[in-house]
Amino acid sequence: MKGFLEIVKNRKSIREFEDREVERDLIEKIMEAAIYSPTAMNKQDRRFTVIRNKDIIARFEEAIKKGLGIPRYSLHDAPVFVIISVPVDSDDGIANSSTAMQNLYLAVENYGLGSCWINQFKYLNEDPGIRSLYEELGIPSDEKVYAAMIIGYPDEKPEEKNREEKIIYID
Amino acid sequence: MKGFLEIVKNRKSIREFEDREVERDLIEKIMEAAIYSPTAMNKQDRRFTVIRNKDIIARFEEAIKKGLGIPRYSLHDAPVFVIISVPVDSDDGIANSSTAMQNLYLAVENYGLGSCWINQFKYLNEDPGIRSLYEELGIPSDEKVYAAMIIGYPDEKPEEKNREEKIIYID
Numbered sequence: 437m438k439g440f441l442e443i444v445k446n447r448k449s450i451r452e453f454e455d456r457e458v459e460r461d462l463i464e465k466i467m468e469a470a471i472y473s474p475t476a477m478n479k480q481d482r483r484f485t486v487i488r489n490k491d492i493i494a495r496f497e498e499a500i501k502k503g504l505g506i507p508r509y510s511l512h513d514a515p516v517f518v519i520i521s522v523p524v525d526s527d528d529g530i531a532n533s534s535t536a537m538q539n540l541y542l543a544v545e546n547y548g549l550g551s552c553w554i555n556q557f558k559y560l561n562e563d564p565g566i567r568s569l570y571e572e573l574g575i576p577s578d579e580k581v582y583a584a585m586i587i588g589y590p591d592e593k594p595e596e597k598n599r600e601e602k603i604i605y606i607d
Numbered sequence: 608m609k610g611f612l613e614i615v616k617n618r619k620s621i622r623e624f625e626d627r628e629v630e631r632d633l634i635e636k637i638m639e640a641a642i643y644s645p646t647a648m649n650k651q652d653r654r655f656t657v658i659r660n661k662d663i664i665a666r667f668e669e670a671i672k673k674g675l676g677i678p679r680y681s682l683h684d685a686p687v688f689v690i691i692s693v694p695v696d697s698d699d700g701i702a703n704s705s706t707a708m709q710n711l712y713l714a715v716e717n718y719g720l721g722s723c724w725i726n727q728f729k730y731l732n733e734d735p736g737i738r739s740l741y742e743e744l745g746i747p748s749d750e751k752v753y754a755a756m757i758i759g760y761p762d763e764k765p766e767e768k769n770r771e772e773k774i775i776y777i778d
Binding site for chain 1: 608609610611612614615616618620631636638639640642643644645647649651652653654655656657658659660663699701702704705706708709710712713714717724726744745753754768770771772773774775776777778
């Protein structure tokens, strides 16, 4: 069993994946960790859309390329793509998406998978190509997406990065 | 040693604390987990101000009461108060604050402490009383605060809440 701090320190963004499916029961365990992350006032008002369908993931990649105008944009052939959507009128949509993302990151690490935050959707909430895919998957027009994640079996071992953030103690 | 999913599931918001100091070396371990949370593009541009000085915490409580106009507002006599500040011009300030908050929550649970997210500062970034305290502690005027946390030894055991968020699988 991995220790908590070991999981926290080993977590790294992964952008190269084995050509290997992630089992449905494993991804369900990971999603359980996601919904245990807090929401402001315990509203539990997030929607997690968990895509393992390769065709749909490829269509998202195409729509992001077009929406951003970046032809070489890639979702890195990841076998799993998780989209978190939150009510448009929530004051805490980004925060609530981000606590879930962090639990996802750590759960993925705990189970020997790898993942990377996909940060582009927050700029594409009004994009027609993206919206049409959301509609097809049942993500309603009164929800926005600020965060998404690619997940799979890692096929790279990124180097550790130095941590140099400011911590000021007022004793 | 606690398992990862156990930590994730046991984490609850704590608002009653023992009248007991949290040791400096323990809080340093917890802050280590915080800085291992990701920032967009690995900018590591957060500042963590960790306050164990009771007088300063009391002055924050007073300033929040005044800023919000809520005389009964309370920081629950917590012995530790952590403020996360981020550059005003960051596109990812809320997300970067929130991943750190989630690591803090889990680290606190891992070490047998309790914590609660303080969500009021995001409304008080321009408040003169709050800004003057920030200045006193060295939080510069080009940083904003979206998230803070009270931490201490828990003196309550909140009941487990049902988790009923929407998870949609597209296989």
